[in-house]
Amino acid sequence: MADLKNAPVPDAETLVDIYRRMIRIERNDDAIRKTVRLGRLTMPYYSARGQEVIPSTISALLNKEDQICTIYRGIHDMVAKDMPLRPLWAEIAGRIDGTCKGKGGPMHLTHPESGVMVTTGVVGSSMPIANGLAWAAKLDGSKRVAIAYFGDGASNIGAFHESLNLASLWKLPVIFVCQNNGFAEHTRYENATSVDFISKRAAGYAMPGFTVDGNDPVAMYAAAHTAIARARDGEGPTLLECKTFRFFGHVLGDDDFYMTKEEKAAAMADDPLPKFRAKLIADGHATEDRLAKMQADIEAEIADAQEFGLNSPFPSADELRRDIFAEEIPA
Amino acid sequence: MADLKNAPVPDAETLVDIYRRMIRIERNDDAIRKTVRLGRLTMPYYSARGQEVIPSTISALLNKEDQICTIYRGIHDMVAKDMPLRPLWAEIAGRIDGTCKGKGGPMHLTHPESGVMVTTGVVGSSMPIANGLAWAAKLDGSKRVAIAYFGDGASNIGAFHESLNLASLWKLPVIFVCQNNGFAEHTRYENATSVDFISKRAAGYAMPGFTVDGNDPVAMYAAAHTAIARARDGEGPTLLECKTFRFFGHVLGDDDFYMTKEEKAAAMADDPLPKFRAKLIADGHATEDRLAKMQADIEAEIADAQEFGLNSPFPSADELRRDIFAEEIPA
Amino acid sequence: MSEMVKMNGLQAINAAMFEAMEADPKVLVLGEDIADREGGGVTGTMRGLSTKFGDHRVCTTPISEQAIIGAAIGVAINGYKPVAEIMLMNFTTVAMDMIFNHAAKLRFMSGGQTSVPLTIRTLTGAGWQTAGQHADHLEGWFAHAAGIKVVCPSNPADYKGLLLSCIQDPDPCLFVETGGTLFVPGEVAVDQGPIPLGKARIVQEGTDVTIISYSTMMLRCQAALAGLAEAGISAELIDLRTISPWDKQAVLDSAAKTGRVVIVHEAVRNFGPGAEIAATINEELYGQLKGPVRRLGGPYSPVPFSKPLEDAFLVTPEQIVEAVKGLMG
Amino acid sequence: MSEMVKMNGLQAINAAMFEAMEADPKVLVLGEDIADREGGGVTGTMRGLSTKFGDHRVCTTPISEQAIIGAAIGVAINGYKPVAEIMLMNFTTVAMDMIFNHAAKLRFMSGGQTSVPLTIRTLTGAGWQTAGQHADHLEGWFAHAAGIKVVCPSNPADYKGLLLSCIQDPDPCLFVETGGTLFVPGEVAVDQGPIPLGKARIVQEGTDVTIISYSTMMLRCQAALAGLAEAGISAELIDLRTISPWDKQAVLDSAAKTGRVVIVHEAVRNFGPGAEIAATINEELYGQLKGPVRRLGGPYSPVPFSKPLEDAFLVTPEQIVEAVKGLMG
Ligand SMILES: Cc1ncc(C[n+]2csc(CCOP(=O)(O)OP(=O)(O)O)c2C)c(N)n1
Numbered sequence A, B: 001m002a003d004l005k006n007a008p009v010p011d012a013e014t015l016v017d018i019y020r021r022m023i024r025i026e027r028n029d030d031a032i033r034k035t036v037r038l039g040r041l042t043m044p045y046y047s048a049r050g051q052e053v054i055p056s057t058i059s060a061l062l063n064k065e066d067q068i069c070t071i072y073r074g075i076h077d078m079v080a081k082d083m084p085l086r087p088l089w090a091e092i093a094g095r096i097d098g099t100c101k102g103k104g105g106p107m108h109l110t111h112p113e114s115g116v117m118v119t120t121g122v123v124g125s126s127m128p129i130a131n132g133l134a135w136a137a138k139l140d141g142s143k144r145v146a147i148a149y150f151g152d153g154a155s156n157i158g159a160f161h162e163s164l165n166l167a168s169l170w171k172l173p174v175i176f177v178c179q180n181n182g183f184a185e186h187t188r189y190e191n192a193t194s195v196d197f198i199s200k201r202a203a204g205y206a207m208p209g210f211t212v213d214g215n216d217p218v219a220m221y222a223a224a225h226t227a228i229a230r231a232r233d234g235e236g237p238t239l240l241e242c243k244t245f246r247f248f249g250h251v252l253g254d255d256d257f258y259m260t261k262e263e264k265a266a267a268m269a270d271d272p273l274p275k276f277r278a279k280l281i282a283d284g285h286a287t288e289d290r291l292a293k294m295q296a297d298i299e300a301e302i303a304d305a306q307e308f309g310l311n312s313p314f315p316s317a318d319e320l321r322r323d324i325f326a327e328e329i330p331a
Numbered sequence C, D: 001m002s003e004m005v006k007m008n009g010l011q012a013i014n015a016a017m018f019e020a021m022e023a024d025p026k027v028l029v030l031g032e033d034i035a036d037r038e039g040g041g042v043t044g045t046m047r048g049l050s051t052k053f054g055d056h057r058v059c060t061t062p063i064s065e066q067a068i069i070g071a072a073i074g075v076a077i078n079g080y081k082p083v084a085e086i087m088l089m090n091f092t093t094v095a096m097d098m099i100f101n102h103a104a105k106l107r108f109m110s111g112g113q114t115s116v117p118l119t120i121r122t123l124t125g126a127g128w129q130t131a132g133q134h135a136d137h138l139e140g141w142f143a144h145a146a147g148i149k150v151v152c153p154s155n156p157a158d159y160k161g162l163l164l165s166c167i168q169d170p171d172p173c174l175f176v177e178t179g180g181t182l183f184v185p186g187e188v189a190v191d192q193g194p195i196p197l198g199k200a201r202i203v204q205e206g207t208d209v210t211i212i213s214y215s216t217m218m219l220r221c222q223a224a225l226a227g228l229a230e231a232g233i234s235a236e237l238i239d240l241r242t243i244s245p246w247d248k249q250a251v252l253d254s255a256a257k258t259g260r261v262v263i264v265h266e267a268v269r270n271f272g273p274g275a276e277i278a279a280t281i282n283e284e285l286y287g288q289l290k291g292p293v294r295r296l297g298g299p300y301s302p303v304p305f306s307k308p309l310e311d312a313f314l315v316t317p318e319q320i321v322e323a324v325k326g327l328m329g
């Protein structure tokens, strides 16, 4: 089975690209949180602040046509996958110019052009569908891979088991990426999960499984590269458990009573974003100027997207009869 | 974690008791098959002929108040658990004197007095409910254990995963007994199960898991004893994968085209029943006479039960309004 | 009349749970996030229970809905009275085998030997922009399933009284909480006891038209009453409270009296619960009605995210008034 | 008229599958036991497909209904047309999240960007003494779910034509096979092509009463026709064929003509599909009917095992005749 010892190390440009994705996620998340708090967005918001490294590193290894299936806490996965921000903002604002015409909202953002195929609000349900995306890749004779993103809590639901078994059996080009942030809503990992490492479950499907520091781009790169290469080479699926932390609780407004102040503070102090930025500069991979310029460009992109989204018109009530089926439902 | 090295060996009387249960299962199965073939029973019948050792050995280690949750292929599990045969026969004949007044039939035989709490026709569904039986045992402060019987095919469904995780987390006194007969309906083990040994999945729940020869009473005894002792001692659940074979296909009438003649013949030649009988005598644990007498008594019990069952009256149509709820549904 | 206190549905549920657990040591609670460590449930309705009654009676579970209902069934068969939470009604779909094929059927399939005194609490309802997978009203599915009762409270007193009844009931009950009603305060008798299942409540008597509803739509029906009164229409408003078994007698008596019926629910109109009620009224009161039984319900669509669409998805008080006026002809 | 051949439903399904797979390389099959190695499905309807089209297009799966429908959804989103089998309708409960929350809703929730051209084949029906967990008619649940079509054939020609349409349909379809109809031979045109979804079939024209049914109960309605003719009653018999969307126009036209309606299905009567049809007829044809719309369906009970009980569970031709006579007054 695969191991990570000989996995490649990301070069400077890849590292900068990972950082670019991370900062785009973080700036966008910040803008969304501010807008929600101002009451200008009225959705429930599941921030993934703190989890940027995982999809940023994976996406740096993906092609545009590779596909992902993600969850309610998934906007970081989409932004990492280069989803354009204008239709994203219009969607979370419930507008007609949204990716889903405002019908899906933040929990169901979809953008096939960027490879964002399904976003689900049901825990565990990204995995069975990602198998199907991977099956199509295989039938197409392509080298495409599919990513199933899900949380640690989702690793305890039946769909996880059925999906990993089928993927292994059919050698599907899918990577099961568990973003283990230590909590499922308010429930601590150890109060819901009987095993110390979710990656140990992979052995039950004769599948390689790795636990990696999901806040470390180099470790993530090694694991993701190995898994993606395996998938592209027709060797089948991999389970990646990526340890991380969410800074803004389960849903915006959640007051974090279920964790200790110390663990929260420690996690925040370990924020991967400034750490990685500092390291990029220290290692000479990027200059302060380059990163500042990058950030300014991203902020401009976000400001434009926000402006666009919040000014797009709402859909008309007729939309309730459209997209149920291919044909419109008669009034 | 538990291992089987120091597990106890069954004494002579226990071995004879296991044999008694086995022959009661086999004689009863034979009688049912004959009666079905004569058209005097009209049910679908899932014979467990060949799988006698598993529940016989386990039941020799259980008390009356221990509880089981089994499946459509489960009459052997019930007979092993000393379920009386008269109401069993009346039930499979659909009569009012059946355990379930004829309403449940062979796939839903229930007899709480014998500890047969639930029989399900849905693959995998014995496990979540067995957890609840075990939870009650724990809440009662009793030493009772619960057994979940299921097949190899069932180990691929979501309920398996959820159940094992919860049982391990809550340290429930439940034993997950997978009767791995190598086939799920017509599908071979390896075409549905990604891992070579189902017992390997136990590690994913920090639970001990063993693969044993389910046709060998001594091996079964060691594993079952270990698992049951663990459960009674409050140490939590165990997964037992018991390898066996079913001699009459998935459902009576099934023509076995999906297996090779050779493997079928080899399995039949390895029939645990005559082998064990011969060994009991050879080892001096029982005389030919004793076993013959035992068999004759059992045959008489079965003949009586059959007579009783097939002559019991059918339920009246009013029964469609009873037992939906505690109160009768008004006509 | 006994002393009244003001509380909302959340508090009423919490009060019912405390009373039920105190009165009967067999009452248990299980579900995601429900111990105090986790906040006593996402809406806080189970708050205080684990601290008071212990972690063995109030158990936070993994996200494993099949395991939740399975454990509840097994423990119930052994004489316990579990109150299991499925966080949202849409997630009953992952536990549907356990609920429908097992909980609802075990009494029958065992010929009455086993029973499953299980209460499943769940939450639903549109209006919170939670979109397509968090707001469906599926009570009609469960009403179509023999062996499980379906209870849909609309106000704090009913939340308390009906929950107490569900817990005491010897059979499985689905107890449907709605975001639209849980936060609305109301008067509850300090000694509010169990309210019988299967009995509707006449909220307002009237002679011209019978309006039948339950859950959140009750509030919209109540909001429509002023408009109807203004128009000189005397409306009788019935809160079904229990969808299965539903109170046929109360409904038929009222419909026979007024001769006009409007049924209002949030569930999708097509093949929804209103169809059964309408079909029954038409069948039983053939020739005695003054107009067709009207049904108002959700359009044939998933619940949309966008606020204006979500608003359009829900029946409004104005539409209820319109429907009644249409009947008055 | 084209040449006819005699075949049963099993053969008709098999023929449809061969044609669909030959015509379109995007058509796939998945389910338990469905490759030839396993016998081409428990009823043999998929026989020959894996041999002819290969194991990559015809895939036997583990017993993992969520994974089956999930894989089918994912592949469908990418332009394939999977035909997924859920062996029995009762097992749709373990895949209900995938079917209801995902397959049915993805087109809407994605604003039309993705579609799920998935056909789910499943089998059900009482009469085989398979008891409480193997015979339920749950089509009413799916009809209440926006975004999935529900198709219930009753004869070989419809099995073929409707299955071809389901496979070609750009949206998810639930195709319900029944033990009571699959084995009954009938005439099928050699060139039988797709039969449009949503269109009922008038099986017999008549002027006194409209009988509406589908699936196995169609055969019992047909068996009732002789008795009705004998009694001098001219019955119009409608096979709905598609339950959702159902053919309102055909039903209303017929009901308006005859003024009397009896609806017959095997599904439990309470909150069953017949309620929607009855409620709609009453609403649309208020004042034009000559009697109440009658509904015959399963009692409020799980399906029983015992033969006499199972017989009593099912509506009989005699009961249909009785119901019609009752309406004739
Ligand atoms: C089947 C199901 N059960 C319950 C929920 C409610 N719920 C939403 S998110 C969540 C926690 C999930 O935790 P995890 O998988 O760790 O992901 P995270 O939110 O931490 O990213 C729960 C219980 C749901 N959406 N689906």
Ligand SMILES: Cc1ncc(C[n+]2csc(CCOP(=O)(O)OP(=O)(O)O)c2C)c(N)n1
Pocket: B073, B121, B122, B123, B124, B150, B151, B152, B153, B154, B155, B179, B181, B183, B184, B185, B250, D032, D063, D065, D087, D091, D094
């Ligand atoms: C959820 C579900 N899916 C499919 C079936 C149909 N079915 C009945 S038995 C069976 C095979 C089960 O195989 P296994 O678990 O190995 O048990 P065995 O029959 O070999 O004892 C299948 C697929 C079912 N009963 N339940």
Ligand SMILES: [Mg+2]
Pocket: A151, A152, A153, A179, A180, A181, A182, A183, A184, A185
């Ligand atoms: Mg988490």
Ligand SMILES: [Mg+2]
Pocket: B151, B152, B153, B179, B180, B181, B182, B183, B184, B185
């Ligand atoms: Mg097997």
